[in-house]
Amino acid sequence: MADKDELPGIVLTEAQKKRQRERSIAIALALGVLVILFFAVTIVRGPGVLVRPM
Amino acid sequence: MSIVENHTLTLSPRISEAGVADYIALLKPRVMSLVIFTALVGMVIAPGYFHPVLAFTSILCIAVGAGASGALNMWYDADIDALMSRTANRPIPAGRVTPQEALAFGLTLSFFSVMTLGILVNWVAGGLLAFTIFFYAVVYTMWLKRFTAQNIVIGGAAGALPPVVAWAAATGSLAVEPVLLFLIIFFWTPPHFWALALFRTDDYARANVPMLPVVAGPDATRLQILLYTVVLVAVAAAPWPMGYFDAAYGLSSLALGGGMLLLAIKVYRNRTGARALRAARQLFGFSILYLFALFAILLLEVVVKAAAPLLW
Numbered sequence: 001m002a003d004k005d006e007l008p009g010i011v012l013t014e015a016q017k018k019r020q021r022e023r024s025i026a027i028a029l030a031l032g033v034l035v036i037l038f039f040a041v042t043i044v045r046g047p048g049v050l051v052r053p054m
Numbered sequence: 055m056s057i058v059e060n061h062t063l064t065l066s067p068r069i070s071e072a073g074v075a076d077y078i079a080l081l082k083p084r085v086m087s088l089v090i091f092t093a094l095v096g097m098v099i100a101p102g103y104f105h106p107v108l109a110f111t112s113i114l115c116i117a118v119g120a121g122a123s124g125a126l127n128m129w130y131d132a133d134i135d136a137l138m139s140r141t142a143n144r145p146i147p148a149g150r151v152t153p154q155e156a157l158a159f160g161l162t163l164s165f166f167s168v169m170t171l172g173i174l175v176n177w178v179a180g181g182l183l184a185f186t187i188f189f190y191a192v193v194y195t196m197w198l199k200r201f202t203a204q205n206i207v208i209g210g211a212a213g214a215l216p217p218v219v220a221w222a223a224a225t226g227s228l229a230v231e232p233v234l235l236f237l238i239i240f241f242w243t244p245p246h247f248w249a250l251a252l253f254r255t256d257d258y259a260r261a262n263v264p265m266l267p268v269v270a271g272p273d274a275t276r277l278q279i280l281l282y283t284v285v286l287v288a289v290a291a292a293p294w295p296m297g298y299f300d301a302a303y304g305l306s307s308l309a310l311g312g313g314m315l316l317l318a319i320k321v322y323r324n325r326t327g328a329r330a331l332r333a334a335r336q337l338f339g340f341s342i343l344y345l346f347a348l349f350a351i352l353l354l355e356v357v358v359k360a361a362a363p364l365l366w
Contacts, residue, residue: 016069025198026074037111043176044107 057353070155076145080128081121082154089120089216089347094238095349096217096232098356100224111221115171116216118163123212125160126191129153131199138257160191171204171223178224186215200262205271210243211236234293238348241286245279245318246316247339252276252321252334272330276322279337282317287311290348306351310344 012020078212086266093116097109128146130134136147141285144149166188172180202208214236251258251265252272258265267275290311295306324333 011244012069014170016071019071019073022074023070023077034166035365037114037170038174040107041111044105 068152068153070213071150071273072145072155076150077159079145080125080151080159081118082124082127084211085165086111086120087116088214088342090117091346092349093117093216093220095352096220096223098233099231102225104224109224112171112175112179112220115167115175115179116183116219116223119171120216121169122163122167123187123190125156125163126187127195129156129160130195132156134200134261134263135260136158136232138254140257157302166192171219175223176226178226178228179201179219182215182219182222184284185245186212186219189215196337200264203264203266205264206247207244210240210247215237231293231298234289234296234298235349238286238290239281241289242279242341242345244282245286245314246338246345248275248279248282249321249338249341250256253338275327276325280318283314287315300355302355303351307348310347312345313340326340 060222092182093113095102097112105344122323126146131141132144132146132153134143135141141147146153146156168180168184168187171183190209190212194205194212198205198209217235217239217271218228218232222228223233248266251267253271255265255267259268270278287308289303291307293299294301314337317333317340320333321330321337324330
């Protein structure tokens with residue numbers, strides 16, 4: 001049976017939603033840069049990508 | 055009716071309102087810009103070819119690592135920052151970012167910057183970057199800063215390491231040249247920060263930070279500034295007679311060093327009132343220009359040497 005008196009939970013204000021969206025976009029961009037970086041270095045290093053001075 | 059139904063939830067979890075700009079502020083962008091510049095110079099004076107993609111990756115990792123240590127510093131020093139007018143509006147004391155958010159941000163960026171540099175470039179550079187972050191966040195921030203008047207002297211090593219990390223990224227090893235760059239920044243740090251401390255003494259005293267003017271007094275600080283400036287000028291010029299950097303660098307270094315020395319003497323002689331404050335501010339401002347110009351000359355020399363065959 002569904003509970004009709006469900007708690008509303010945490011309701012974000014418009015300002016909080018906006019900031020949250022901005023932070024999410026920033027994280028997505030940072031992860032995108034990381035992926036591109038790993039891809040580019042793999043291309044640059046070629047087959048020897050894991051061979052490097054310790 | 056169960057106990058659970060009777061229970062009213064009164065907890066109100068804090069919802070973060072931190073914006074992207076607040077997180078950028080945690081990275082100390084102005085410090086980061088000097089780190090990027092000195093690292094760039096350490097990289098371009100390194101011998102051999104370094105692929106631009108790897109060079110970009112290295113500089114990015116060094117910049118992010120420096121930012122991460124800045125965020126960890128702000129996390130730990132939030133109590134001090136709240137008491138000082140210069141830092142009271144930083145994201146944590148101003149209440150825009152929670153200490154936990156700053157800690158998580160700093161640790162995450164530290165981990166990714168070190169691992170990325172190690173995996174994509176080399177582990178000598180990765181290890182040095184990890185050491186730099188550790189030295190700044192733990193040795194300087196958590197220990198030296200609140201413990202000794204020599205805090206910025208020893209802690210200055212962290213700020214001096216970026217060109218060494220960059221050289222290691224480019225070559226996979228260490229040499230005399232990056233150590234010379236390290237020494238220049240190391241001996242530049244005390245006159246730079248003590249000049250700042252001279253006109254921010256009240257701030258540091260209020261926050262109970264044992265900066266030299268607070269502990270030993272302004273006159274002892276003025277003498278130390280003068281002595282460190284003499285050493286700095288000698289250390290900065292030394293690579294020329296040693297044959298590591300050429301005459302253009304050597305002469306520029308002496309000219310700029312002369313400016314530093316004159317301002318340090320002015321700080322030493324003007325001990326009271328507005329003139330004393332003005333002298334300290336002038337030395338602080340010029341010291342930033344001094345370091346920037348010194349490294350810019352090294353950068354320019356490399357660019358000119360690389361472009362010379364194309365021009366004639």
